[in-house]
Every structure is written in structure tokens, then in C-alpha cells.
Amino acid sequence: MAFQFALQRRANTSFLRSSLTFSGGLLLGLLLCVALLIQAGVPADMLFDDLVWQVFFQADGLAQTLTLSIPLILAGLSAALALRVKFWNIGIEGQLWLGAIAAMAVSIYGVGSDSYRWALMLVAAMAGGALWIAVPLWLKERFHASELVVTLLLSNVAFQLMLHLLFGAWRDPTQSFPISPAISEPERLLKLGFGNLHTGLFASIGMVFLVMWIMERSRFGFQSRILGSNRQVAEASGIAVGTTLVVMVLLSGAMAGLAGGLLVAGTEYRLTQHLGWNMTFSGIVIAFIARLRPFWVLPVAVVLAGVYNAGATLKVFYGLTEATVLLMQGIVLLSLLWCQFIAAFSIDRRQEVSV
């Protein structure tokens, strides 16, 4: 007599269940990290302090965490928008770099007047990101080229373009490093007087609510839900498939571009080649954990920023290797995902019918 196990998707996942599993996953991940860190020689009594207190409850640490979360929120939104219509955007970094280049270009060529150039820079950043994702979208719809490959490879092109500018035309002659000149004072986003935190945070949060409105309240959002779930049904019911796809995918690129613009105008004040690394995979992970719901992107991005922040501290103070920090981040993410899986499915045991 054989038993079979079957995974059964739950009909409904309640809000309580999602919240509990999210906290449970976070706790499990942190506990595993604690074990890992103790093993790596970090004193046990300092762990809570470094992992939680410093990054979330202490002013400097919290400011740093929130500053880090600004581009992460936008990367998460970018991934969520594209995944909603089953478009695999593996080139968030590329769009971010194009956004940063576009913002920097507005500053370098002095477009518009000083008083509102910062706004032009951000708009240009969004346009740059949208332009960079328009190419793979067109190739996919016209020639069935896999967007997975094209977006990924176009990131390399964007990076080379950035290096070309940094080593050439845009290089700051007064610096020995290949970086662009700094943007002028009025072009910089205002500091909030809380660490390095700047008004870009409001832009990010604003985008969360804008995207939430579009995805959950607008006609486009509804249509994209159908399109992402079953394209044939979308076509047969008369949904404007092309328009919906273009709007959602270009918005995805624009969010990534805006992240680049905010890094230039709010944090770095110049174009450098160290901008926005790892944003693609962070963005996808955030979108997945948030289950493509824009509102949840916000807390998830802040938690992930905290983990990155703690990782940086641990590296400096305890001489942990980069690999250990990456492992730690991976453990937290996997625990979150695993717990979510358990929340969405139940495991049924069935007895096989004897023949």
C-alpha cells in the first residue's frame, strides 16, 4: 500500500497567514544567520545589536537603511510591473544605468534653468530607462527574441556605454578616478537632516502608491492581470494586448531609470561605475517576496536594505568575507520565500487506490 504526497494550493491565503509567515520567515532567516555568524567568530552578545538594533532602531543606522532602500524599492516595482505581464526583465541594472546617464546628461548640458533642473533630470532618467527596455520589448513582439537574454545583454551594453563616457567625454579632469564632475548644488536633492537621507525617499514611496493604483485600480492593471495569467484569453476577450504590454513594460523600465536618476541626484551627485550593482536580482527577489503586490514591495525593500546595511557593518567590524555576507543575505531571502511557499500550499497525504 503506497502513500503519495501531493501539494495542494490553498484556495485563499488570509492576510493573517501572510503576515505571520512573513514574520516567521524573517525570524527563521535571522536565527540561521545568528548560527552562521557565531560559527564565524562573531561574539554572540553583539549579534542582536549588529543585526537588528543598529540597522533599524538606531538613528544613523536607520537613516542608512532607508537611503539604501530608495533604489531597492524602485527596482522591486520595476520587476513587479514587468513580471505582472510575464515579461522577464533581467536588465534592471541596464535601465538604471541608462537612467543615471540621462540624468547626468541633463546636468552636464545644463538643460533648462537651475531652479527646476533636478526635476528634468529625474524625468530624463525615467525616459532613459523606458527607452532601454523598449528595445527588448520590440524585439520580443516583432521577432520573438527572448527578453530574458536581450535585457540581460543590454545591461552589458549600458555598462560599456557608461564606461565609455566616464573614461572619455564626461571624465572629471580634476580627479584621478574615472568619474564624472559633480552636479551643482541646486541640482542636488534636498537632505532631510537624517543621515544622508534625501527627498528621493518621497519619490520612491510616491511611486509605490502610483504603481499600486495602476496595478490594482486601473483598467490597465486589470488587463495586465489577465494578460499575465493567460494571453490567449486576453486576446479572445478583446483586450488591447499590445497597449497593455507597452504601458506596463515601459513603466518597468522607467522605475529602474528613476532609481539611477535618484542615485545620481540624491546620493552620489555624479556618475560613477559603482552605481546600482546587484539591483536586478535584488529587484526580482523583492518582487517575488512581495508576490508582485506593489504595497508589499515597500516593507520588503526596507528589510532587504537593512540586511545589506548590517552586512556592510559586519564586514568592516569583524572582518567577515564578502562570501559570508552574501550567504547571510541568501539565507534570509530563502527563508522568506520558503515560508511563503508553505503559506500558499498545503501538503496532503493521499492513499493510492489499489489496482
Add this chain to the structure above:
Amino acid sequence: MSKANFKTLHLRGLCKRFGECTVLENAGFELHSGEVHALLGENGAGKSTLMNLLTGVYVPDQGEIVLDGQPCSIRKPADAMAHGIGMVHQHYRLVERFSVAENLVLAADRAPELQRLPVAAKALQETAEQLGLALDPYARVADLSVAERQRAEICKVLALGAQILILDEPTAVLTDTESESLLAAIQRMANAGKGVILITHKLREVVAHSDRVTILRQGRAVASNLATESLTQADIAQLMMGDVAVSQRQPSNLQTNGPDLLVATGLSASRNDGSTAISNIGIRLRRGEIVGVAGVGGHGQPQLCEALMGLLPIDSGSIQLDGFQISQCSVSQRRSYGLRYIPADRATNALALDLPVSDNLALTKVASGSKGRFWISRKGLFQDAQNTITEHRIAGASPQGLTRLLSGGNAQKLVLARELDNDCVVAITHSPTRGLDVKSCGAVHTALRELTSRGGAVLLISEDLEEIMTLSDRILVMNTGCITGELPGTASASEIGALMIGGH
């Protein structure tokens, strides 16, 4: 290894259910050594499931498979091969980059002697010669034509020791001359003592090339082990499709000489691969009418639906809906004139199963903008969905519940509620009752009749003659992408059957 001398194979009382859906009920037949046994039935009748039970892809819920008097347990594909049962699928199981002989070596994990390339090549060569087929064992599969690949697959399965060979629609991809040579080879296989199960839609092949025939309909064997000698093609067609007494029919009460609602003339369209799917189709649908399009599956029915809906571009012809020329219109424009679509495959073409019921009920209205040009009220969708669920008695549905959880009948009720709305003028329906129980079928029929009684019209495309004969006011017959004739709704099954097989 395979048994050298198989005599008889009995399949008895086989049942298979998936969830609540019974796909096979008490089906069975017998196969003798030296026999070509044809297995017939429409799409969804249960042929594939029955063969999957025989080849170990599925395990039966009930029933037994008896080989030479010994009940045998076939629980995985390797068991079937060990009993000498081999299958040639429609999509061949060959590695394209390898030669034919290398493919045999790859498949021969139970026959060590065949794992040497020269031995495998020789075995293939001998098998091909016995069957009178030309085959180069060292040719690369990628360089072979479809017919040559099929020969390679057949010789491979036989070389592995198959005594019982299942061929799944082998002539569907072949030209007439290729088919003839394959059918001759099948006869030689039988003469050499093998048992051949031939799955086909082509009735001419059944009559000319098989010894006995088993016909499945809706999961049951409506005829088992009939000798084909005494049968005509029309007899077989009638058994496949069922018959309906004239008294059970429900012709429309309205006068059916009303104005034309849908007129298609000279409609032609191609499949994605460039082959002709439908050619020169003419259809006239008048107010208050249900017009049935009867025909064996695979003769262009889905493409006809798609061409009428605007999902498949047409090569030539014109379509008029209620006086408007719509042949160049988009799907949404056609829908705005009142054209609606109930496709055969709900799960892939009508419903987004992973989304809530409310979304699926609202999607055409959201697409047309009538639920709001820019913003959609979720509360409004839930409220509308709740009303529709109550009004149409969709059991087990809640606005927020996943559509996947609905039973087949209730999922179809959802599609009907959405498509047959008050603005519906003409409904294109393709096998709207496929896979449904009697009660749900009744609900579908009532809904279609209700549409015609309020002045709409229905095009009922179906491979189930019973469905066509029950509902249609007029019957068109479709064959190889063409309309081959028109009959009144009172036509008998044999009259329709005669037109369906004509021209073959």
C-alpha cells in the same frame, strides 16, 4: 524481455477518473496476434487515456489488462515495454542530432545486445526489410523527412521487441502515397504475428485496413471488437457520433426566415505553418437560428472560429455582422458589434484559471471600457460577480474564489454568463458541452436557445453529432476545411455521416 509469442491481449472494464471527471468508464477490447485493430473516437472520447493505461503512463482506477491469460500490472512505461507493448506517438521520441541506430542504442537499456551500434543498425535494417520499408540506419534523424522519421520510430520500437504496436494517427502527417506504403507495412506486421492498434480519424483506412474496430464515445466503448468486413464508413460514423431520435430535438419556435445576422463568404485562412486550414467557406446565419457545423475533428474547426472572431488573419473572403463589414475589424470591434465566442477549450481560451471568478466574469466588459474608462472599482466587480453567480446559479463560486476550483459545468456556466450577455447578437460556439455531464449540457442548451428566442443567432461548431442534431435548425457539414453540404435540422445521422466522409 519481450514475450516471443503473444496470442491475445484483453483490456477489461478499464476506468480512469481525474478528480471528479471520469474520462474512461468500463472501456475495453481485445487484440489477437496477427490483427490490425482500429481504435476510433472523437477528441476527448478517451482514446489517449486508454492507450496511456496500456503503456503505463497512467495506472487504471479499475479494470485489468490480461496478456495471454495472465493479468499483468503495468505501472510505468518500462513495464509496458517489458511486456512487448510499444507505442509510436504522434510526436516521435527521437533525438534529432543522433542517427537512427544511435537512437535505438539510446532506447535499448533493457536489451544489452542492442547497445552495440553495428548490431543495432543490423536489427533496424532487418526490421525495415521485413516490413518492406526503406531505412538508412546511419542517417541523422535531423536530415530525415517526416515519413522517414516515422519509419525510423516504428522500426526502433519493433527492434526493441514490441509484439503489440500502438500507432497514434500515423497517417495524419503523411501524403497519400506515403500512407499507402505505411498501411501496407502495417499489414505485413500483422501477417508476421504482431498485434497492431491503429488510432485514426480516417474512416476509409478503418474499413480498408483493419480487421476489427473499437469505438469510444465519452469514455465508454460504444462498440467493441466489431468485425470491419460487415461495416460501411457511414455505419462507423454513426456509431462514433451517436444518433438522436427526431422527438428529442428542439428546433427553434421562431420563423427562421428572419434577416441575416452573420454572413461569411469565400472565407479562407492558413495555419501558422502555412498550410490551408479553411478554404472558401460560406455561412449564412439568420435571426433566431442555431446553425450546426458538423464534422470530424481536425478539419479546420478551431481555425474557422478564430477567423470569425478576428484571432486568425484571413487570406480572403468577407464577414458581415448584422449588416456591418467586419472582416478587417479587431476582436474588440467585433465584440462591440455583438459577436461572442465560446471556445472548445475553456481552460486555455476562455478562462484565466489562476484569477478570481470576478475577474473572469468582468474581463470582456473591462476590455470594452464599459466598467470604466480608466479606473475599475473592485467593489463594483465583486458586487456584479455576486449578482451573476446568484442569477446563473454558478455553484461553488464566490467573487474572490479562484476560477480553477470550479467544476467543468460551473466553469462553462461562467463563460456562458459572460459571453451571452444582453448585447450578444451572434455567438460562435465550439463544442460547448464537451466534457460536461447531462445536467450541465442541458443548461448550455437552454442558454443557447434563450439567445435565439430573444433575436440572436448561434453558430454551433461541434464534433459531437448528438449535440448538433439536438439543437440545430440547419446543419452544415465540414470536411478538410470546406463546407461540403447543407442539410435541414431534421436530417438523419446517416445523411450527415455520408457528407462528412465524402471527398475523402
